[in-house]
Amino acid sequence: MKTNEFVPQIPYGTRDFLPREAKYKRIVEGSLAGLFAKWGYDEVVTPTFEYLETLSAGSDEQMTQNMFKFFDKKNHILALRPDMTTPIARVASTRLKENSLPLRLFYLTNVFRYEQAQAGRQCEFYQAGVELLGVPGPAADAEIIALAVQAMKDPGLQTFQVNIGQVEFINGIMEESRLTAEQRQKVKQCMVNRNVVGLGEILTASGLSSDVQALLRQIPLLYGKEELLDQAYAMVKNPVSRAALDNLSDIYCLLKGYGVEQYVNFDLGIIRDFEYYTGMVFEGYTPGLGFPLCGGGRYDNMVSSFGVDCPSTGFALGIERVLLALERQGISLDADFREWYVGWETGKLTEAIQKASELRMQGQSVELALFPQSRQEAAASQKAKSCKELIYI
Secondary structure, three states: OOOOOOOOOOOOOOOOOOHHHHHHHHHHHHHHHHHHHHOOOEEOOOOOEEEHHHHHOOOOHHHHHOOOEEEOOOOOEEEEOOOOHHHHHHHHHHOOOOOOOOEEEEEEEEEEOOOOOEOOEOOEEEEEEEEEEOOOOHHHHHHHHHHHHHHHHOOOOOOOEEEEEEHHHHHHHHHHHOOOHHHHHHHHHHHHOOOHHHHHHHHHOOOOOHHHHHHHHHHHHOEEOOHHHHHHHHHOOOHHHHHHHHHHHHHHHHHHHHOOHHHEEEEOOOOOOOOOOOOEEEEEEOOOOOOOOEEEEEOOOOHHHHOOOOOEEEEEEEHHHHHHHHHHOOOOOOOOOEEEEEEOOOOOHHHHHHHHHHHHHOOOOEEEOOOOOOHHHHHHHHHHOOEEEEEEO
């Protein structure tokens, strides 16, 4: 190869899905689309890029910085969508504002963010998700969590858990402690990153009483089953934090009705890394991955940023992360490519075409040879092409 010869490459943080990987991806996506439809959700498809001003609504500064941005010919600033919650909020507040509530919407799509690329985390990645718009309260949140549990079960995952928190629990404590806005942001960032050391340093320099500091230091460690809520209730006195715990208790009672409580733990240190969450938040984890499979929560103010008051809740599930978790747990998907390989000897192409067409009309998947072969050559091609059966004419 000449030293100046062009070698085609793909951009940083992107990937190709080769035939078998693409098949697995499509199987998982098809399973999830069927599941969401069974729960009464309708699919929406939005543009891959939108005006930066639209996508920035409700997003924090870091999210905006991590968007892929460019200009159109009229010098408008556009961006590739970094998530789907904002586009769906836009659709709900404009195109669907006359529809009766609640709105149940789902999507299967790719989103884009500047990320440190690694297994399960790319700059372009694929998500499946749902948004339930127009309903406040625990009933909607419980439906979303129960559906997230089923969305992890249906592709075949057997070992996973969902950790639930409530952002108002932490907000109530910080309001009571009278931290400045800058201090609150630093505390939240430490909790998002699980940076216990950094949190301690911020609190030491905050001038707060030792009791308040001790309480804030404990928040990232408040993890457990239902009894944790009683423990946390005894730790706080402010009405905002106590109302948040009552909300989690109500949601958990409904999750028992769905029969999914065995998958649920409480983690009061979860606040996630988006500014728009206003209540319950959750993340789904499975062994072998160092990051969440899915995440979501309540975001009552997002749609209002587009001029419509509409409480909302939802979640997103990473498709590549599901595929990676299945692989690491040794769970295989039924992904035989084709059922028949039709081979033919010289002069028999017309008959082979007719046979392949007949099988396809019956709903069978067929690969037709495009050149004459001996029976032995056809059998070798059948095996190489991962076809179940050979028809030789």
